[in-house]
Amino acid sequence: xxxxxxxxxxxxxxxxxxxxxxxxxxxxxxxxxxxxxxxxxxxxxxxxxxxxxxxxxxxxxxxxxxxxxxxxxxxxxxxxxxxxxxxxxxxxxxxxxxxxxxxxxxxxxxxxxxxxxxxxxxxxxxxxxxxxxxxxxxxxxxxxxxxxxxxxxxxxxxxxxxxxxxxxxxxxxxxxxxxxxxxxxxxxxxxxxxxxxxxxxxxxxxxxxxxxxxxxxxxxxxxxxxxxxxxxxxxxxxxxxxxxxxxxxxxxxxxxxxxxxxxxxxxxxxxxxxxxxxxxxxxxxxxxxxxxxxxxxxxxxxxxxxxxxxxxxxxxxxxxxxxxxxxxxxxxxxxxxxxxxxxxxxxxxxxxxxxxxxxxxxxxxxxxxxxxxxxxxxxxxxxxxxxxxxxxxxxxxxxxxxxxxxxxxxxxxxxxxxxxxxxxxxxxxxxxxxxxxxxxxxxxxxxxxxxxxxxxxxxxxxxxxxxxxxxxxxxxxxxxxxxxxxxxxxxxxxxxx
RNA sequence: GCCCCCAUCGUCUAGAGGCCUAGGAUACCGCCCUUUCAAGGCGGGGACAGGGAUUCGAAUUCCCUUGGGGGUACCA
Numbered sequence: 386x387x388x389x390x391x392x393x394x395x396x397x398x399x400x401x402x403x404x405x406x407x408x409x410x411x412x413x414x415x416x417x418x419x420x421x422x423x424x425x426x427x428x429x430x431x432x433x434x435x436x437x438x439x440x441x442x443x444x445x446x447x448x449x450x451x452x453x454x455x456x457x458x459x460x461x462x463x464x465x466x467x468x469x470x471x472x473x474x475x476x477x478x479x480x481x482x483x484x485x486x487x488x489x490x491x492x493x494x495x496x497x498x499x500x501x502x503x504x505x506x507x508x509x510x511x512x513x514x515x516x517x518x519x520x521x522x523x524x525x526x527x528x529x530x531x532x533x534x535x536x537x538x539x540x541x542x543x544x545x546x547x548x549x550x551x552x553x554x555x556x557x558x559x560x561x562x563x564x565x566x567x568x569x570x571x572x573x574x575x576x577x578x579x580x581x582x583x584x585x586x587x588x589x590x591x592x593x594x595x596x597x598x599x600x601x602x603x604x605x606x607x608x609x610x611x612x613x614x615x616x617x618x619x620x621x622x623x624x625x626x627x628x629x630x631x632x633x634x635x636x637x638x639x640x641x642x643x644x645x646x647x648x649x650x651x652x653x654x655x656x657x658x659x660x661x662x663x664x665x666x667x668x669x670x671x672x673x674x675x676x677x678x679x680x681x682x683x684x685x686x687x688x689x690x691x692x693x694x695x696x697x698x699x700x701x702x703x704x705x706x707x708x709x710x711x712x713x714x715x716x717x718x719x720x721x722x723x724x725x726x727x728x729x730x731x732x733x734x735x736x737x738x739x740x741x742x743x744x745x746x747x748x749x750x751x752x753x754x755x756x757x758x759x760x761x762x763x764x765x766x767x768x769x770x771x772x773x774x775x776x777x778x779x780x781x782x783x784x785x786x787x788x789x790x791x792x793x794x795x796x797x798x799x800x801x802x803x804x805x806x807x808x809x810x811x812x813x814x815x816x817x818x819x820x821x822x823x824x825x826x827x828x829x830x831x832x833x834x835x836x837x838x839x840x841x842x843x844x845x846x847x848x849x850x851x852x853x854x855x856x857x858x859x860x861x862x863x864x865x866x867x868x869x870x871x872x873x874x875x876x877x878x879x880x881x882x
Numbered sequence: 883g884c885c886c887c888c889a890u891c892g893u894c895u896a897g898a899g900g901c902c903u904a905g906g907a908u909a910c911c912g913c914c915c916u917u918u919c920a921a922g923g924c925g926g927g928g929a930c931a932g933g934g935a936u937u938c939g940a941a942u943u944c945c946c947u948u949g950g951g952g953g954u955a956c957c958a
Contacts, residue, residue, distance in 0.1 A: 397958045432957055497956070504955090513884040514954060539956050556887070565885045566954080573956040580958050604886050604953035627888075627951095634950060662894090665907090669895055673906050692895075695951060699893050702908050712921075754921045817917095832917030844919035 390422025398440035415686035426458030492538030515567025540572035653759025730763035799861035838867035
């Protein structure tokens with residue numbers, strides 16, 4: 386049997402791509418690629434008030450950034466075009482006509498206000514808020530009268546009163562008892578299809594074999610199943626993956642911080658980190674592997690290993706993945722990214738170092754263990770290079786006469802060797818050690834005063850590398866300033882114990 | 883309210899009746915490495931929601947309770 390797997394990701398372009406949507410898209414993509422099937426992108430844009438082409442474009446850009454490409458879609462076209470619901474009105478009209486013909490639907494003249502009032506009443510009485518079905522029994526005369534008045538009815542599906550079973554690949558057989566679902570709208574009064582109807586028509590038209598979507602759609606599925614059956618269409622397989630929750634176990638929303646893919650891109654996350662992290666939310670490979678490229682995910686993926694329980698989005702772990710991928714980047718690639726991010730920062734944009742590829746590669750290498758996201762880059766570079774940032778401390782480390790003598794000599798070297806290469810050579814690790822030997826300093830008593838003098842901080846990257854990145858002029862300036870600050874603080878030089 | 887789903891360390895998860903004194907990752911803590919901070923290595927604390935039932939034996943099967951989430955729209 387030719388396994389023609391066809392799956393779809395069907396976002397509604399009413400916002401940017403959410404991490405939850407990205408994960409759903411990823412699972413669909415992986416399933417399609419794994420099985421040699423087709424990945425379809427469909428735009429569910431029937432909510433005219435909230436949908437826009439801008440969002441549609443933005444979602445596509447985010448998917449591409451993640452590395453997820455689709456075989457058929459609104460932009461690429463395909464044998465089942467169009468892939469935008471607003472362009473498929475004729476398909477819905479056809480299916481609606483069929484439903485009218487078999488009397489599976491009826492016109493409903495209730496206004497939104499009436500429906501809302503009805504829900505209120507049901508709520509007050511402690512009943513399940515579902516449509517009463519009152520328009521179901523309207524006489525032909527009544528309907529004709531309403532039409533004559535110019536009332537535009539919605540088309541409502543008469544939900545069959547029987548058991549419905551949804552066979553779910555992840556959850557097994559799910560049973561919905563008769564009477565638990567009210568009649569729902571299929572075609573709105575403006576002739577736009579409602580979600581449950583459009584989905585069924587499209588999934589059938591596009592010969593979707595597997596519907597892989599988030600758990601929140603499971604309660605909708607019996608409606609869709611009823612529609613499939615009323616239209617005598619063959620059912621796709623369903624797979625409802627667990628939802629992604631915020632740390633407070635609520636639905637992930639803006640108030641929890643970044644939720645959209647573009648926010649993570651703008652915050653300096655790498656797509657491979659986000660993909661890797663998202664893949665492991667609600668799915669596991671079954672072994673202890675944790676790092677996966679997209680092709681490796683394709684090879685490892687299966688729906689059987691998708692988990693049923695909801696997953697909390699852990700921004701810390703995503704950061705950890707990102708730091709890992711940043712460190713693993715080839716040096717030249719990392720340097721280019723660092724330069725790109727540094728260029729956004731006005732403090733850094735003018736610095737000549739940022740146009741020196743060798744310098745950049747050295748800096749990117751030195752800083753790579755200190756950077757979790759690319760947005761850390763400007764801050765790290767600025768604290769390295771900006772002249773107004775680190776104020777040299779009057780520090781214990783600078784108090785000893787040996788340390789001050791050492792710094793004076795290092796300052797002389799910096800003044801004497803204006804050429805960066807020569808200076809780097811003169812301040813290599815070995816050179817520093819022998820310099821320290823001359824002054825009776827070694828280990829921390831050697832490195833700490835230099836570090837404090839040139840950065841104002843006790844912590845940072847390896848010292849020889851630091852001096853090389855700062856260059857002779859800065860080093861000379863900062864040592865002079867540090868010695869000045871130290872003597873101005875009124876502390877007499879003291880001998881080391 | 884009603885319907886549906888879910889339930890292992892704080893978090894992501896492994897675990898398909900004996901391999902579990904419950905494994906890995908993250909986060910946290912300690913040690914090592916080291917000129918410091920990181921990174922890395924090693925180690926530590928930390929979980930089967932509760933109660934019944936089935937079974938020689940249950941994290942694993944069944945039922946109930948509790949808790950969490952979702953749905954109940956002319957949103958998707």
